[in-house]
Amino acid sequence: MRLTVDLSVNDFDRDLFAERKLVFEQREGEGLVHVVLKLLAFALYFDPRLVVEPSFEDEYKPDLLIRADDYRPELWVECGQVTVRKLDKITFRYYTSRFAVVKQQRREIDDLLERCRGEVRRLEALELVAFDPNFCLRLADMLSGRNDVVVVIAGTSIQVVIGGVTETSTLHRIHAKA
Structure with missing residues (x-):
């Protein structure tokens, strides 16, 4: 399925309005929820250089990517x-890059963080983001x-309007620490 989105982002924390x-x-x-997560991540990390599903010469591929001037990842989502x-x-290979993981619910990022402790060598490079239960499912519908x-x-709130219908969620962010 192909989804076309005319996206408007108003991020008060970054003093940003963009389309x-x-x-x-x-x-x-x-699943459609995965597409919703990419859309939300695009809004959260909006930058004119941000690319969805970029071509990338690595065994691993990001969902979203901002490249630095030297073509290495600046932000990997x-x-x-x-x-x-x-x-x-x-996180170890691209040691100067920032990384974000966007998941549906808070319990998922709490669980991921617990599994990463002692296993991810550059844990401090990670930001984990999630939303209230069923928020992404409602948006997918x-x-x-x-x-x-x-x-x-x-701040800690995100509001999404699709076709005149508004959904609101708490924005759960965890900056991982080693």
Whole structure:
């Protein structure tokens, strides 16, 4: 399934208002919630250089990526399922990069953080982000082929408007510490 999104982001914490047209391809075996996570991650880390599903010469591939001037990752974003092994490998290999993992619910990032302790050598490079229970599922139910989406971010709150319907969630962020 292909989703076209006209995205407007208003991030009060970064004093940012931006718009971007995006196309998301739902890959085989990929649920619509995974597409929602990529959309939310795009809004949270909005940057003109941010790319969805980039081509990347590595055994591992990010869901979203900002490249530095030297073509190495500046910001690497994983959405949904990710292994501890992958996080260890990419955070160690790209030692100057920042990394984010975006998941559906707070308990998922708490669990991931616990599994990463003692296994991920650069744990401090990770930011883990999640939302209230069922927030992503409700957003997935609202998406269709073509979508106007407004995302408002302020402090620990995120508000998403799709087709005139508003959903709000707490924004759960954990900056991992070694």
